[in-house]
Each structure stands twice: as structure tokens, then as C-alpha cells.
Amino acid sequence: MRIICFGxxxxxxxxxxxxxxxxYPRNVRWQGRLAALPGLDVVNCGVNGRSIPNTPARISAACAEIGRCLPAETLVVMLGGNDLLSQPDFCAEDVAERMExxxxxxxxxxxxxxxxxxxPPPMRPGAWVGEGRLVTESQRLGACLAETARELGIDFADAAEWDPELCFDGVHLSERGHAAVFEGMRRALGV
Structure with missing residues (x-):
């Protein structure tokens, strides 16, 4: 089973x-751990700093990137944190609208x-997260994206429910955080 992880x-x-x-080493990263499971072919389409594609050119480029990895049984999309980090006036609803x-x-x-x-995992106070707004809006994001998934008729999972540990920056997963996301993804994917 091929799984494309776009994030x-x-x-x-x-x-x-x-x-x-x-x-992190492949055996630490959540998608690397998924790839180690029997019968899974996991494609890592993660890019540092990626936000949700929001212009015709960026959407077209993202679709082309994902399309090169098809066919696949499942497309996993985990984005939204960088949208909050890069847009000072953005709230969770804005991110969900962009995702939709x-x-x-x-x-x-x-x-x-x-x-x-x-x-994505909610942010916590840290080296990259000095504003309370970022913590609050990232905590609200799960409910907003759940509604987006319902409207689109697709599956949804909230990484907040997996309680992944973040590093000192308040944004990026620690090794234990990757382990928690792997277990949550495994359950959400049914593998």
C-alpha cells in the first residue's frame, strides 16, 4: 500500500x-517508521517551511508534486502551522479556509x-513561539480542520490528541514526538 505524506x-x-x-534518522521520523511497516510504501513529500498552497501557481505545483507519486491508496496532508507563523493576522478559521x-x-x-x-501538533511556548496567539490559534486549528474534512467528505485526525512532545522551539517534533505521531498515524490509517 502506497501512502503519500504531504506536509x-x-x-x-x-x-x-x-x-x-x-x-532525524529515518527510524526516528514518523513517516520513516511507517515505511518500516510490512507492506507499506511511504513517500515523504515534506518540505521545510511549507505552508498550505494558496495561489494558482502553488496549488498547481503541489498537485504536480503529489501527482508524480501516484498511484497511491492514501494521501496524508498535515499542514497549517507555517501559515500561522508567517501570517501575523491569521486565525484558525483562515488556515482552514486556505486548506479547503x-x-x-x-x-x-x-x-x-x-x-x-x-x-498539526499545537504549538507551545518556545524559541519560535513567543506570542500567545500562536498557541491559542494552533490549539483551535483541530476543530476548524475537522469541519473542513467533514465538508469535503475526507478522513480526519487531530495530532493534538496524540500529545506529541515538541522541541525547545515550540514547533518541531522531538524524537518522542515523532514516536507519538507515528502511533497516532498508524491508528488513523488502520495499519
């Missing part, structure tokens, strides 16, 4: 402790057999 640095496996932006616009096009063009929308 940001927490999908790519960014290790914030590294000096030059290295990845992107997914409406992607689902129409790519027609994946199954899509799992995952709300």
Missing part, C-alpha cells in the same frame, strides 16, 4: 537541534482513493 518540516523530519537543518481551497482543487485533479487530513 512541512514535521513531515520531512527536521531536527531543530542540528546546526544546518538536518533530518487547496484540497478542493487537489481532490478534483488527483482523485486519491483516500485522503487523511491531519491537524
Amino acid at each position: 512541512d518540516s514535521n513531515t520531512w523530519g527536521y531536527d531543530p537541534r542540528s546546526y544546518i537543518g538536518e533530518q 481551497s487547496f484540497l478542493r482543487v487537489a481532490l478534483s485533479e488527483l482523485a486519491p482513493a483516500r485522503t487523511l487530513l491531519v491537524s
